[in-house]
Amino acid sequence: MCVGLAARVLNIKNGIALVDASGAKREISAELLDELDPGDYVMVHAGIAIAKITNDDKAETDAIMEAL
Amino acid sequence: MEQVPAKNEMASHSPAWNIITSYNGPKVRIMEVCGTHTHEIFRLGIRHILPPAIELISGPGCPVCVTPVSFIDEALLLALEHHVTLCTFGDLVRVPGTKMNLADARSSGANIRIVYTPLDAYLYAKNNPEQQTVFLSVGFETTVPAACLAVKKAYADGLTNFSLLTANKTMKNAYRALKRSANAFLYPGHVNAITGTALCESLTQEGISGVITGFTANELLTALAVILTKTKEGRPFFYNCYPRVVTQDGSKTAQSLIAEIMEPCASEWRGLGIIPQSGLKLQPIYKGFDARLRFHLPALTGRSDPACRCGDVLQGKCKPTDCKIFGNRCRPEHPIGACMVSNEGACSAYYQYGGNL
Numbered sequence: 514m515c516v517g518l519a520a521r522v523l524n525i526k527n528g529i530a531l532v533d534a535s536g537a538k539r540e541i542s543a544e545l546l547d548e549l550d551p552g553d554y555v556m557v558h559a560g561i562a563i564a565k566i567t568n569d570d571k572a573e574t575d576a577i578m579e580a581l
Numbered sequence: 582m583e584q585v586p587a588k589n590e591m592a593s594h595s596p597a598w599n600i601i602t603s604y605n606g607p608k609v610r611i612m613e614v615c616g617t618h619t620h621e622i623f624r625l626g627i628r629h630i631l632p633p634a635i636e637l638i639s640g641p642g643c644p645v646c647v648t649p650v651s652f653i654d655e656a657l658l659l660a661l662e663h664h665v666t667l668c669t670f671g672d673l674v675r676v677p678g679t680k681m682n683l684a685d686a687r688s689s690g691a692n693i694r695i696v697y698t699p700l701d702a703y704l705y706a707k708n709n710p711e712q713q714t715v716f717l718s719v720g721f722e723t724t725v726p727a728a729c730l731a732v733k734k735a736y737a738d739g740l741t742n743f744s745l746l747t748a749n750k751t752m753k754n755a756y757r758a759l760k761r762s763a764n765a766f767l768y769p770g771h772v773n774a775i776t777g778t779a780l781c782e783s784l785t786q787e788g789i790s791g792v793i794t795g796f797t798a799n800e801l802l803t804a805l806a807v808i809l810t811k812t813k814e815g816r817p818f819f820y821n822c823y824p825r826v827v828t829q830d831g832s833k834t835a836q837s838l839i840a841e842i843m844e845p846c847a848s849e850w851r852g853l854g855i856i857p858q859s860g861l862k863l864q865p866i867y868k869g870f871d872a873r874l875r876f877h878l879p880a881l882t883g884r885s886d887p888a889c890r891c892g893d894v895l896q897g898k899c900k901p902t903d904c905k906i907f908g909n910r911c912r913p914e915h916p917i918g919a920c921m922v923s924n925e926g927a928c929s930a931y932y933q934y935g936g937n938l
């Protein structure tokens with residue numbers, strides 16, 4: 514139940530976003546996030562977007578290993 | 582049952598991989614707080630590349646697993662004696678109560694609906710005003726905002742047939758309670774997406790170390806490499822290895838929503854007992870949405886199967902395979918304890934991936 518899904522925003526209207534999570538389309542609440550646009554990536558938990566994210570883990574981990 | 586490690590997803594011979602596989606320092610115990618970490622680590626085959634000095638243990642980060650038996654008993658009482666409609670996440674339906682689970686209650690005619698989000702429970706209540714609807718509100722900081730949003734909407738609509746049975750939990754005091762179980766925590770990244778990094782950063786002053794990490798092969802290997810490197814330095818440490826999701830401040834909107842609707846309380850964790858200030862209950866202004874008060878529920882003491890060692894599993898005191906009934910009397914299709922129910926449960930992960938590591 515606690516699994517978060519990374520999803521891409523397809524469109525957004527009145528605080529409800531249609532997202533694509535690995536091919537599955539779903540409507541979620543986007544009320545916790547300001548300034549969300551189609552094409553943005555979000556982390557979804559229990560039907561609401563909890564954070565805006567970037568979808569590139571490689572750049573993230575490369576930077577961490579370099580700083581180590 | 583043995584899975585082939587998903588090595589193609591792992592950057593073998595990356596700097597992180599090399600740090601891990603060449604580790605020859607003292608024994609390090611690392612606790613995966615989050616059940617999804619446990620599953621991903623198994624699925625990716627990461628356990629297969631660890632030298633013996635690195636021990637991974639499972640922790641209490643699966644909300645279904647830490648919910649005590651008495652909560653299921655309360656839910657059964659609501660469904661069978663108060664005839665409410667229970668809305669719940671699917672996993673909870675198969676968690677054993679003292680005498681039966683919610684799936685058994687459904688077979689006896691109880692009205693139990695599986696929902697994807699608490700907002701669906703709120704909508705069901707709104708569309709069925711004659712029916713008392715109770716949402717089984719379990720989960721950590723990640724799930725609480727959705728439950729709070731449902732209550733806020735129900736309050737705005739003046740609904741009198743919607744309530745929550747709360748068992749929500751917050752992580753900080755659980756880390757403190759488990760301080761001696763591990764050398765470092767793999768902090769659950771999505772909890773920190775809400776709380777920010779300050780929560781775990783401040784724990785270093787209490788001698789508690791850990792890194793926030795995500796769920797991909799790159800992220801998990803990097804987090805383990807950081808733990809091994811920092812452990813060698815000999816001081817408590819904190820590192821955010823998941824900056825693409827977790828910021829220093831977290832979600833201010835979610836934090837203020839939670840503070841508006843809920844307040845901290847003592848909470849019972851399966852296996853860990855009652856931890857002060859580790860739970861959330863509704864603020865006085867929203868107490869009309871508290872199912873315990875609405876239905877005058879008595880205090881219940883649940884009883885789990887005496888053979889079940891979920892409590893020890895959740896504290897890293899034993900492996901699922903140390904439980905005498907693992908894989909025989911207790912299996913995913915017939916779970917005896919909560920850790921075998923959910924996909925995030927440690928016993929279910931060990932069963933699914935071979936139970937040999």
Ligand code: SF4
Pocket residue numbers: 888889890891894901904905906907908911912916917918919920921922928
């Ligand atoms: S194997 Fe089953 S009974 Fe044993 S600890 Fe795990 S969930 Fe409990």
